[in-house]
Amino acid sequence: DAKTTQPPSMDCAEGRAANLPCNHSTISGNEYVYWYRQIHSQGPQYIIHGLKNNETNEMASLIITEDRKSSTLILPHATLRDTAVYYCIVRPRGTGGFKTIFGAGTRLFVKA
Amino acid sequence: NAGVTQTPKFQVLKTGQSMTLQCAQDMNHNSMYWYRQDPGMGLRLIYYSASEGTTDKGEVPNGYNVSRLNKREFSLRLESAAPSQTSVYFCASSETWGGVSDTQYFGPGTRLTVL
Numbered sequence: 001d002a003k004t005t006q007p008p009s010m011d012c013a014e015g016r017a018a019n020l021p022c023n024h025s026t027i028s029g030n031e032y033v034y035w036y037r038q039i040h041s042q043g044p045q046y047i048i049h050g051l052k053n054n055e056t057n058e059m060a061s062l063i064i065t066e067d068r069k070s071s072t073l074i075l076p077h078a079t080l081r082d083t084a085v086y087y088c089i090v091r092p093r094g095t096g097g098f099k100t101i102f103g104a105g106t107r108l109f110v111k112a
Numbered sequence: 113n114a115g116v117t118q119t120p121k122f123q124v125l126k127t128g129q130s131m132t133l134q135c136a137q138d139m140n141h142n143s144m145y146w147y148r149q150d151p152g153m154g155l156r157l158i159y160y161s162a163s164e165g166t167t168d169k170g171e172v173p174n175g176y177n178v179s180r181l182n183k184r185e186f187s188l189r190l191e192s193a194a195p196s197q198t199s200v201y202f203c204a205s206s207e208t209w210g211g212v213s214d215t216q217y218f219g220p221g222t223r224l225t226v227l
Binding site: 034036041042043044045046049087102103104105 | 116147152153154155156202204215216217218219220221
């Protein structure tokens with residue numbers, strides 16, 4: 001499985017866009033990029049995933065570079081409730097097995 | 113639709129005691145998982161069940177056993193608890209094993225302390 005690198009922490013002002021980077025330079029062609037977040041003392045929450053195209057849903061946007069070696073999760077208008085640890089995960093698709101590997105993630109602090 | 117539920121929410125054990133953590137999902141998912149999370153760490157996979165009737169070891173299976181009781185329920189058992197097993201335990205489920213429908217949904221966690 002490809003490894004990911006994320007900054008340990010980031011700050012963002014409330015109402016501004018939060019841009020969380022993730023490096024996955026060893027990603028394989030069949031591996032998806034997933035983002036989850038974990039608000040304090042709660043279980044991880046799925047945010048978004050993508051293969052090579054940019055994706056958007058009601059929570060966030062995912063921008064994947066053309067070479068797929070990095071991606072950025074964008075929270076368009078961050079609120080205090082978005083303060084959490086954000087995990088970038090790369091995993092293969094298919095029926096060979098699925099192990100979600102959560103690293104240390106990025107701790108996002110949204111400040112008023 | 114409660115999603116993934118876990119019981120108990122908190123538990124304190126003495127070294128050597130046994131207990132079973134319960135997990136249930138009402139989303140008709142095929143696959144279920146158990147993770148542990150230690151302070152300041154990411155999640156580590158303990159065991160998973162790709163489908164009803166199957167279970168497999170994850171990254172850190174030693175000291176644990178699991179049972180996929182039916183499609184809804186997946187339990188984690190500590191036969192002889194040790195202080196190193198003090199952690200927060202999360203159960204998760206996904207529609208499928210692999211493929212594009214294997215987004216995982218997590219329960220609220222069980223906070224276990226072993227003295």
